Amino acid sequence: MLVLTRKIGESIKINEDVKITVIDVKGKNIRLGIEAPRETKIYREEVFLRIKEENKSAATSQQFDLGKVSQLMKDKLK
Amino acid sequence: MKVETTRFGTLDISDEEIVRFPEGLYGFEKETEFILLPFNPNVESPMEWMQSLTSTHLAFVVTDPYLYAPDYKLKLSEEDRKRIELEGDDLYLTRAIVTIPKNYSEMTANLIAPLVINKDKGVAKQFVLTNMDYDTRHYLLPEEVRNAPAATVH
Numbered sequence: 001m002l003v004l005t006r007k008i009g010e011s012i013k014i015n016e017d018v019k020i021t022v023i024d025v026k027g028k029n030i031r032l033g034i035e036a037p038r039e040t041k042i043y044r045e046e047v048f049l050r051i052k053e054e055n056k057s058a059a060t061s062q063q064f065d066l067g068k069v070s071q072l073m074k075d076k077l078k
Numbered sequence: 079m080k081v082e083t084t085r086f087g088t089l090d091i092s093d094e095e096i097v098r099f100p101e102g103l104y105g106f107e108k109e110t111e112f113i114l115l116p117f118n119p120n121v122e123s124p125m126e127w128m129q130s131l132t133s134t135h136l137a138f139v140v141t142d143p144y145l146y147a148p149d150y151k152l153k154l155s156e157e158d159r160k161r162i163e164l165e166g167d168d169l170y171l172t173r174a175i176v177t178i179p180k181n182y183s184e185m186t187a188n189l190i191a192p193l194v195i196n197k198d199k200g201v202a203k204q205f206v207l208t209n210m211d212y213d214t215r216h217y218l219l220p221e222e223v224r225n226a227p228a229a230t231v232h
Contacts, residue, residue, distance in 0.1 A: 039155045041208050051191040051206060052105035054214035058138055058177040058188070059106070062085075069182050070121040072219070 084135040085127070086115060096131065097195055103175075103204045104191065109136060112202075125176060128193075140173040143189050146218050152192060152207070161203050168198040177215070183224045186215040 004012060011021040018040065023031040034042055081089045097112045111131040117123040117139070124145050130136035143150050152172055154164070164170060172194055174187040189212035195202040217224060 039157065041206075043206060043208060047190065047206060048104060050214050051188065051204075054177060054188050054191070055103050055105045055138075055175060055204075058175045059136055061178045062137065062139070064178045064182045066118050067121075069125075069178065069185075070118040070123050072183060072223075073117075073124055074121050 081113070081129075081131050082134050083129050083137070085137050086129060089113070089115075089129075091131075094200065097128070097200055097202050099193075099202050099204065101203060103193075106136070109133060112138075114140075126173070128173070128175075139176040139178060140193065141176050141187055141218070143172060143174040143187060143192055143216075146174075146187060147189055147212065147216060150189065150212070151209070152194070152205070154194065154205075158194075158203075158205060162194055162196040162201045163199045164196050168196055171195040171197055174216075176218070181224075183219055183226065185218050187218055188214045189216040190214055 006012065006022045008022050008025060011019050013019050017037050019035040021033040021035075023033045025031075036042065079091055079093070081091055083089055091113055095113050097114060099110050099112065101107065102109050109130050109132050112128045113131060115127040115129055117125040117127060125139055125141045128138045128140045143152075154170075159165070162170065172192050174189055174192050176185055176187050178185045190207050191204050191214065192207070193202055193204050
């Protein structure tokens with residue numbers, strides 16, 4: 001991993017078009033400003049973990065009464 | 079082609095019915111082929127099953143997120159479109175994976191990570207939305223239905 005030290009207000013650039021600036025540091029929290037082309041996808045990493053967990057929950061949540069769930073959902077299908 | 083499944087027994091499916099996820103799903107990276115099946119043959123339903131062709135026991139419940147989040151927005155970028163080989167007039171489906179807990183009236187859909195399926199080419203991907211309006215657990219039913227005791231499994 002490349003490790004860089006930056007001060008508040010300083011930035012790093014990735015390729016020509018992505019710029020990440022340290023906006024503020026308060027205790028353990030660091031605020032980052034990110035400038036990137038519109039189509040760049042920027043995520044908090046935890047979201048991927050949550051999605052993995054949720055996919056696993058969904059895969060194991062199949063012991064339900066098909067008839068009852070069908071009926072309940074059909075009532076809502078208007 | 080014949081496929082064994084735990085829930086549906088032996089299925090005879092054609093190649094055109096197969097939905098391919100080249101990257102798999104998050105947490106299920108090796109599950110690359112699925113088939114969509116009716117949720118319940120006897121009742122009209124907004125839900126479907128998505129059965130794995132790799133693991134006999136693995137089937138997800140999926141639904142159309144637009145039914146439960148009227149202002150749901152999914153914008154595919156050029157790069158996204160390429161990932162599912164979407165071109166020209168190709169049609170695509172958007173599906174959200176449903177989690178059904180013990181109290182099934184509290185079922186939720188994962189709206190932040192929709193499945194987008196290129197209907198014409200059978201290629202699909204689980205995308206992750208960058209906007210934070212939706213999360214992994216969006217209730218499908220309104221609060222008054224979720225709290226109704228009749229819906230609870232005893």
